[in-house]
Amino acid sequence: MDIVKSVNDVPIRLTDERWVHIIENHDDMAGYYDEVLTVVESPDCVIKGYGNALIALRKLQKKFLAVVYKEISSDDGFIVTAYFTNKIKLEREVTLWQRQK
Numbered sequence: 001m002d003i004v005k006s007v008n009d010v011p012i013r014l015t016d017e018r019w020v021h022i023i024e025n026h027d028d029m030a031g032y033y034d035e036v037l038t039v040v041e042s043p044d045c046v047i048k049g050y051g052n053a054l055i056a057l058r059k060l061q062k063k064f065l066a067v068v069y070k071e072i073s074s075d076d077g078f079i080v081t082a083y084f085t086n087k088i089k090l091e092r093e094v095t096l097w098q099r100q101k
Contacts (some may be wrong), residue, residue, distance in 0.1 A: 004041040006056070007097045012040050012069050012077040026083045032065070036082045039067045048094035053080060057088065064088050 003011045014037060023030045035058075043056035049068055056067045063084045071077040 002037055004037045006040055006054070006069070006071060006077060007043065007046055008071060010071045010074060010077045012071070012079060014079045018079050018081070022079075022082050025081070028084055029082055032082070035060070035065060036067050036079065039065050039082075040069055040079065043067075043097075044099050045090070045095055046097040047088075047090070048096055054096065057090075060084075062086060 001013055001015050003013050006012050014033075019033060022036070029036070039056045039058045042058075044058045045056075047055045047057065049055045053068050053070050056069065057064045059065075063086045065082065066085055066088070067082040068080040069077055070080060
């Protein structure tokens, strides 16, 4: 299990069980373990997900790497899933945090 800090300074866990879930459901994610952690720690932006989930996004080539995570408290959170997408229209999303240019 690895832990990184989100943009809100909350420790976010990536458990072995969640990593297996990610690569079983999104086989194109195999080999991107470190990138998943990096996106949570240093995203281009964070958008509102369903429920209380947050989605950290980073553009890689022509796609976004999206990492869905939850912040349970100020000192605990976990990654739910991660996937590549090119279907995000940022102008339609609720942006909660954006990297300063």
